[in-house]
Amino acid sequence: MSKKQKNNTGIPDFELETLARMLLPKIQEMFKDEQIQREFENWKAERTNKQEKKELD
Secondary structure (H helix, E strand, O other), X not given: OOOOOOOOOOOOHHHXXXXXXXXXXXXXXHOOXXXXXXXXXXXXXXXXXXXXXXXXX
């Protein structure tokens, strides 16, 4: 079980939880799309490459 992080956004917890309950199913549905999965994998690879390049500089 992960440790709950402290909310320091100024947004009440119940509002964040309501927003998460609304968005999570839509995000999960979106990531079922193979094109979205490929785009996400490409984004992760680009990010990794940028981080590796930054570490070498």
